[in-house]
Amino acid sequence: MGLVGEKIALDAMGGDHAPEAIVAGAVKACEELGVSVQLVGSRESIQNCLDTHGSHPNIEIIDAPDIIDMHEDPVKGLRRKPKASISVTMKQVRKGLADAAVSAGHSGAAMAAGLLRLGRIPGIDRPAIAAIFPTVAEGKPVLLLDVGANVDCRPKFIEQFAVMGSVYSNLVLGTPNPTVGLVNIGEEESKGNDLAIKTYPFLEANPNVNFAGNAEGRDILSGDFDVVVCDGFVGNVVLKFAEAVGSVVIQLLKEELPRGKRGKVGSLILKSNLKRLKKRIDHAEHGGGLLLGVNGVCVIGHGSSDAASVCNAIRTARDAVRSKMLEQLKEKCNSTVQESDPDAGGQNESATSQTVTQEPVTTES
Amino acid sequence: MGLVGEKIALDAMGGDHAPEAIVAGAVKACEELGVSVQLVGSRESIQNCLDTHGSHPNIEIIDAPDIIDMHEDPVKGLRRKPKASISVTMKQVRKGLADAAVSAGHSGAAMAAGLLRLGRIPGIDRPAIAAIFPTVAEGKPVLLLDVGANVDCRPKFIEQFAVMGSVYSNLVLGTPNPTVGLVNIGEEESKGNDLAIKTYPFLEANPNVNFAGNAEGRDILSGDFDVVVCDGFVGNVVLKFAEAVGSVVIQLLKEELPRGKRGKVGSLILKSNLKRLKKRIDHAEHGGGLLLGVNGVCVIGHGSSDAASVCNAIRTARDAVRSKMLEQLKEKCNSTVQESDPDAGGQNESATSQTVTQEPVTTES
Numbered sequence: 177m178g179l180v181g182e183k184i185a186l187d188a189m190g191g192d193h194a195p196e197a198i199v200a201g202a203v204k205a206c207e208e209l210g211v212s213v214q215l216v217g218s219r220e221s222i223q224n225c226l227d228t229h230g231s232h233p234n235i236e237i238i239d240a241p242d243i244i245d246m247h248e249d250p251v252k253g254l255r256r257k258p259k260a261s262i263s264v265t266m267k268q269v270r271k272g273l274a275d276a277a278v279s280a281g282h283s284g285a286a287m288a289a290g291l292l293r294l295g296r297i298p299g300i301d302r303p304a305i306a307a308i309f310p311t312v313a314e315g316k317p318v319l320l321l322d323v324g325a326n327v328d329c330r331p332k333f334i335e336q337f338a339v340m341g342s343v344y345s346n347l348v349l350g351t352p353n354p355t356v357g358l359v360n361i362g363e364e365e366s367k368g369n370d371l372a373i374k375t376y377p378f379l380e381a382n383p384n385v386n387f388a389g390n391a392e393g394r395d396i397l398s399g400d401f402d403v404v405v406c407d408g409f410v411g412n413v414v415l416k417f418a419e420a421v422g423s424v425v426i427q428l429l430k431e432e433l434p435r436g437k438r439g440k441v442g443s444l445i446l447k448s449n450l451k452r453l454k455k456r457i458d459h460a461e462h463g464g465g466l467l468l469g470v471n472g473v474c475v476i477g478h479g480s481s482d483a484a485s486v487c488n489a490i491r492t493a494r495d496a497v498r499s500k501m502l503e504q505l506k507e508k509c510n511s512t513v514q515e516s517d518p519d520a521g522g523q524n525e526s527a528t529s530q531t532v533t534q535e536p537v538t539t540e541s
Numbered sequence: 542m543g544l545v546g547e548k549i550a551l552d553a554m555g556g557d558h559a560p561e562a563i564v565a566g567a568v569k570a571c572e573e574l575g576v577s578v579q580l581v582g583s584r585e586s587i588q589n590c591l592d593t594h595g596s597h598p599n600i601e602i603i604d605a606p607d608i609i610d611m612h613e614d615p616v617k618g619l620r621r622k623p624k625a626s627i628s629v630t631m632k633q634v635r636k637g638l639a640d641a642a643v644s645a646g647h648s649g650a651a652m653a654a655g656l657l658r659l660g661r662i663p664g665i666d667r668p669a670i671a672a673i674f675p676t677v678a679e680g681k682p683v684l685l686l687d688v689g690a691n692v693d694c695r696p697k698f699i700e701q702f703a704v705m706g707s708v709y710s711n712l713v714l715g716t717p718n719p720t721v722g723l724v725n726i727g728e729e730e731s732k733g734n735d736l737a738i739k740t741y742p743f744l745e746a747n748p749n750v751n752f753a754g755n756a757e758g759r760d761i762l763s764g765d766f767d768v769v770v771c772d773g774f775v776g777n778v779v780l781k782f783a784e785a786v787g788s789v790v791i792q793l794l795k796e797e798l799p800r801g802k803r804g805k806v807g808s809l810i811l812k813s814n815l816k817r818l819k820k821r822i823d824h825a826e827h828g829g830g831l832l833l834g835v836n837g838v839c840v841i842g843h844g845s846s847d848a849a850s851v852c853n854a855i856r857t858a859r860d861a862v863r864s865k866m867l868e869q870l871k872e873k874c875n876s877t878v879q880e881s882d883p884d885a886g887g888q889n890e891s892a893t894s895q896t897v898t899q900e901p902v903t904t905e906s
Contacts, residue, residue: 312789314796324726327734361689361777369692369774393781397789409734410775412726414782416758421786424677424762431679432818433811442810449804453797 180234181210182497184490185274188217189243189261190281192480198280199225201486206232208487211494214274216240217261240264250285254292262286266293269472276493280464280477280486287325287467287476294472297502299509302326303469304337304408305476306344307415308492313399319345319354320396320404323465324412331375334358334405336509338385340468341403343508347499354402357391359410364390371407379405384508426454464489466496468505473497545599546575547862549855550639553582554608554626555646557845563645564590566851571597573852576859579639581605582626605629615650619657627651631658634837641858645829645842645851652690652832652841659837662867664874667691668834669702669773670841671709672780673857678764684710684719685761685769688830689777696740699723699770701874703750705833706768708873712864719767722756724775729755736772744770749873791819829854831861833870838862 186202188195195217202213203226212234215222219239226235242260244253254263262281266289268274277294279286287305296303304322311318321337322329338356345354358379360368365376367390379387391404396414406414429450434443443450464477464485473496477489496502551567553560560582567578568591577599580587584604591600607625609618619628627646631654633639642659644651652670661668669687676683686702687694703721710719723744725733730741732755744752756769761779771779794815799808808815829842829850838861842854861867 312792327726359778361692361774361781369772372774393778393783394785396782397785406778407734409726409737410778413724413758413771413775413779416726417761417779417782418758418786420759420762421783421790425790427677428818433814435814435817438810439814442807442814445803445807446798446811449798449800449807452800453793 181212182276182494183212183214183274184493185214185216185238185265185268185277186486186490187261187265187277187279187281187286188215188222189240190279190286191477191486193482194281195221196225196229197482198486200229200483201481201490202235203230203232204483204487205490206234209491209494211490212236213490214238214268216265216268217243238264238268244282244285246282248285250282250288251292253285254289260285260289262289263293266290266472266474269474270294275497276473276475278464278475278477278486278489278493280479280481280489283324283476283479286474290467290470290472290474294470294474297469297471297506297509299506300336300340300469302329302333302336303467304333304340305411305465306337306341306468307411307465308349309397309418311397311399316399316402317349318396318399318401318404319349320406320411320414321468322406322408322411323415324408325467326408327412328409329371329407331371331378334371334375334407335378335382335385336469337405338379338387338403339382339508340505341405342385343505344466344468344496344501345402347501347504348495349402351402353386355388355400356385356403356405357388357395357401359396359404359406359414360390360392362390362392429453464492466492469509471502473502546577547641547859548577548579548639549858550579550581550603550630550633550642551851551855552626552630552642552644552646552651553580553587554605555644555651555844556842556851558847559646560586560590561594562847563851565594565848566846566855567600568595568597569848569852570855571599574856574859576855577601578855579603579633581630581633582608603629603633609647609650611647613650615647615653616657618650619654625650625654627654628658631655631837631839634839635659640862641838641840643829643840643842643851643854643858645844645846645854648689648841648844651839655832655835655837655839659835659839662834662836662871662874664871665701665705665834667694667698667701668832669698669705670776670830671706671833672776672830673714674762674783676762676764681764681767682714683761683764683766683769684714685771685776685779686833687771687773687776688780689773690832691773692777693774694736694772696736696743699736699740699772700743700747700750701834702770703744703752703768704747704873705870706770707750708870709831709833709861709866710767712866712869713860714767716767718751720753720765721750721768721770722753722760722766724761724769724771724779725755725757727755727757794818829857831857834874836867838867 188198214236216238240261242257244260269277305325306321307323308317345351360372464475467474475493553563579601581603605626607622630642634642670690671686672688673682710716725737829840832839840858
């Protein structure tokens with residue numbers, strides 16, 4: 177086949193603009209990132225896109241005709257449709273045929289497929305989705321997790337998020353000895369809700385976590401922390417709020433700057449600077465979250481991904497593969513003791529996690 | 542005394558820049574808002590500020606020499622220091638000598654003092670702090686509550702927040718039949734953490750709540766909802782995150798816009814438009830949160846308040862008094878059944894709420 181570089185399995189059918197935007201993103205990634213991409217989905221649809229818009233020698237098609245619908249229960253859908261594109265994408269990694277999996281589809285389905293097909297790293301109770309945010313300090317991003325995989329958490333889960341986030345920040349983002357903050361409503365150890373107060377001593381005690389104390393909402397983007405941890409409910413609200421604020425600001429700029437004659441002239445002069453600003457604000461540039469804790473490199477992109485975002489998600493996956501993050505994660509997480517309770521979390525679990533983890537982790541091919 | 546307009550009791554000793562900024566804000570408010578202000582605190586310090594920077598005929602001083610320290614336990618501090626400025630401020634309202642109380646001091650102490658000195662409205666288990674945010678839709682703000690009074694909540698508490706927020710939005714912000722959203726991680730009723738899933742049917746069933754479904758992080762500033770409710774942990778993280786994002790954007794503007802020759806020229810031309818933009822983004826303009834659910838009008842300002850923010854907090858208080866919001870709150874909340882369990886919330890309560898509510902609500906003068 178002549179495939180070169182990191183091999184990325186890409187769910188071609190997932191996302192609001194699939195398969196066109198996904199296929200275009202794959203071609204862009206092959207051109208720019210030195211990777212090979214396996215486009216997983218309906219062979220006919222993918223071939224059509226490639227024929228219309230051009231292909232690349234490093235592109236391969238893996239036929240997987242089924243799709244899991246946005247409104248379908250993810251776990252049931254995966255069980256009923258073994259040929260679903262998201263499922264086959266994960267299996268490529270499981271079988272060692274690809275180095276990483278990328279999907280911009282239904283994030284619940286992607287997470288469930290990751291868990292079911294790849295399994296968990298020993299020492300991890302709950303995989304988490306990690307998102308990278310720009311901070312006030314240029315070139316010093318912050319990693320926030322969990323942004324939506326686990327809506328109700330135990331302190332031990334959040335401790336595990338901290339270990340995983342630290343490894344990622346260190347190896348992939350290149351941060352030496354990353355500092356970790358716990359999302360909270362005050363700086364003092366005694367502050368917070370029940371979960372935060374109980375999580376604090378776990379983070380303090382873990383030798384693999386460089387714990388720097390509580391991070392208030394205002395500290396998340398301050399650059400004072402390299403990794404910030406919280407449950408997936410809080411993290412998801414912050415993630416989506418941040419994305420919206422970006423659009424709000426861009427809209428405000430469009431409304432306020434061109435007001436009056438001076439405004440129109442000034443805005444015209446500033447056009448290229450405004451464009452660069454938009455790029456710094458726009459979260460879509462940053463290309464998807466990592467599903468950390470599954471036994472494989474797995475990136476979940478935005479549903480609304482365009483070709484550029486897909487390419488960025490592939491870059492995120494490639495960088496994780498190159499850094500050998502997974503090996504280090506396995507080593508560090510093994511020393512964090514997993515909860516012995518097999519029903520860890522019990523009633524407090526999110527519906528998705530609960531259903532998925534009650535299922536034996538299948539390794540069928 | 543010749544005092545005119547709404548009578549505002551203002552804690553002159555609370556806030557990072559007290560008493561200077563507070564006193565200056567009081568003078569500004571008397572000049573601009575048609576109110577009278579009772580400055581509560583050390584008579585000598587207040588008089589010094591007035592002598593140096595000028596006074597106003599509608600200003601009165603109420604001597605209260607004690608201060609509750611930022612690092613003091615609020616409830617213990619209030620008990621040990623009956624002459625603390627925050628405590629005397631609330632008592633002015635309790636005794637009917639003032640129409641509203643305003644403080645920019647320690648928000649935990651202000652909340653505890655409000656609860657202890659004013660008591661709760663019948664039908665309300667937990668008072669909440671409500672904050673107003675600008676949205677994408679100009680002139681259509683959204684009210685978010687709770688932003689920090691109750692870190693662990695029961696569904697019933699959040700239902701009560703929804704009723705209180707609706708009354709405020711209707712009477713003070715002038716929204717006809719305000720729509721209410723529940724902060725969550727997805728639109729479907731089945732989505733969310735345990736608390737959100739259990740709260741949904743309460744909001745659906747309450748005849749005083751125009752429930753419009755779940756509000757994701759991205760929907761909070763969309764203008765689609767007039768009131769958005771959540772527990773005080775999530776609300777506080779969002780509030781502080783939003784404040785920080787404002788500063789981040791303003792910093793990005795300063796960094797990116799003047800780059801290069803064209804940038805410098807364009808920025809200069811746009812100076813006044815940029816100023817207006819900063820004003821729309823800057824949350825400090827909006828002047829403090831309302832403590833809803835206590836038996837009196839009570840505004841808690843930012844600790845970092847300058848004179849303009851203090852004046853805005855006084856405006857918020859004045860508008861609430863003028864709208865006769867409190868009377869309507871009492872009427873609507875009485876029809877919402879309070880939890881019969883006197884230890885409502887039990888172990889799940891925040892330390893502050895728990896300690897305060899175990900205390901019999903004193904009405905001493």
